[in-house]
Amino acid sequence: MRAIHRIVTTRLCSSFRPILVDFVSCSPLRQCSIPRRRLICAAAAKANGGGRSGSIVAPPLVSEEDFQKIDVNPPKGTRDFPPEDMRLRNWLFNHFKEVSRLFGYEEVDFPVLETEALFIRKAGEEIRDQLYCFEDRGNRRVALRPELTPSLARLVIQKGKSVSLPLKWFAVGQCWRYERMTRGRRREHYQWNMDIIGVPEVTAEAELISSIVTFFKRIGITAADVGFKVSSRKVLQELLTKYGVPEGLFGRVCIIIDKIEKIPIDEIKKELGFTGMSEDAIEQLLQVLSVKSLDDLEDILGGAGEAIADLKQLFSLAEKFGYSEWIQFDASVVRGLAYYTGIVFEGFDRKGKLRAICGGGRYDRLLSTYGGDDIPACGFGFGDAVIVELLKEKDLLPELGQEVENIVCALDKDLQGAAATVATTLRDKGQTVDLVLESKPLKWVFKRAARVNARRLVLVGKTEWEDGSVSVKVLSSGEQFQVKLNDLE
Secondary structure (H helix, E strand, O other), X not given: OEEEEEEEEOOOOOOOOEEXXXXXXXXXXXXXXXXXXXXXXXXXXXXXXXXXXXXXXXXXXXXXOOOOOOOOOOOOOOOOXXXXXXXXXXXXXXXXXXXXXXXXXEEOOOOOEEEOHHHHOOOOHHHHHHOXXXXXXXXXXXXXXXXXXXXXXXXXXXXXXXXXXXXXXEEEEEEEOOOOOEOOEOOEEEEEEEEEEOOOOOHHHHHHHHHHHHHHHHOOOOOOOEEEXXXXXXXXXXXXXXXXXOXXXXXXXXXXXXXOOXXXXXXXXXXXXXXXXXXXXXXXXXXXXXXXXXXXXXXXHOOOOHHHHHHHHHHHHHHHHOOHHHEEEOOOOOOOOOOOOOEEEEEEEOOOOOOOOEEEEEOOOOHHHHOOOOOOEEEEXXXXXXXXXXXXXXXXOOOOOOOOOEEEEEOOHHHHHHHHHHHHHHHHOOOOEEEOOOOOOHHHHHHHHHHOOOOEEEEEOHHHHHOOEEEEEEOOOOXXXXXXXXXXX
16 A cells, blocks of 8 residues: 555645645555655745745656646637747737837837736726736736736836826737637737827827728728727716716716627616616616717717817817728717726727727826826727638738748758858848758758748759859749859848
């Protein structure tokens, strides 16, 4: 009989603190799932008087009979990026970054892991429920970021007066949300954000929408494919004030209204009823939120409010920027995050097959929720998943094969070192090179060249190399010539 320590994990978190409970005997060993060797970890070292250690003793070898294959698929809701998918991702991200630079924005980045409090102060109830959060080894509550804007706000506060306003920053980063997966919605995604800090005028929102339109045009999307629904949080605020709804319920009502196209209207009414709104107020509110004309809204609210003035200015600026055909007023657009304070917008596909493509708006009071001074700000988030689905729908996905300028191949095994010299020479001149690392027949080399879309084949033969030359074959034309290594361009 062999005695085996049973290890019981006391809590599900990254710090795994095992305790020894009792001894269990089992024989033969293959019938017991617990390995013979005692597990030694940092917590055990600490219990024996040692300090915390970052190392863990390697687990014992497992016999072939006990070995089980791991699931080779990534965790549910996440993705691998093999070369063909990585090429598409890089193509998309390059367009994100190039458009941002065309508009004069500077790139920033933040940790994927942030303090949990950053996302539960003002983000809204839905994100609270979707956080990947845990306690780290230092007993700190942390979370994988579900979005980028709170991290941006934190960085702006940190930089303080060391930066001059306005700030025009952009980022492309990975975000995590544990949510129900649908088409274009995963538990991890990459998001492109552009933000303007320090500009209170509607010109900021107008430029942000212009940048997204510029991106769409670059990848072949037109105003017939995509539009923007535009409204203002101030519209809802004025309506709730008119119906006597307490200001403290504003954020909660926004979150409910944001679900209008996602859940049945009866559920919307029920949730609004839980806030204390009367049935009459709910009916009137929903009636106003169905308005699709700015003129009709002005008849209801009057023309003196900030909401109407801001929206009129935005539509006027849209004409100047040249994208008026892309935008339309929709009073029901409020966005689900509680920190928005003014104009909000959402990109949508006109066929209605996909969820929102992107969205954003003004968040003038976000910084004060983290202890900073409020600064006028607005921005948007644009995910990588929905836009790829749209490109598939429109048959606009680019064909992105591997591209290499040169394949260098030694015609003799003894010339492998010489081929390495040729490859290094070309790489030093900024050219891409796929060096054939083994002795391969020319038939294989030509197939390889076709597969990687090589521009030319550089062959290192004994006679030519003795003369300090190599043979070059231009694959598109079939032209072949010899050239001195020093003259190889």
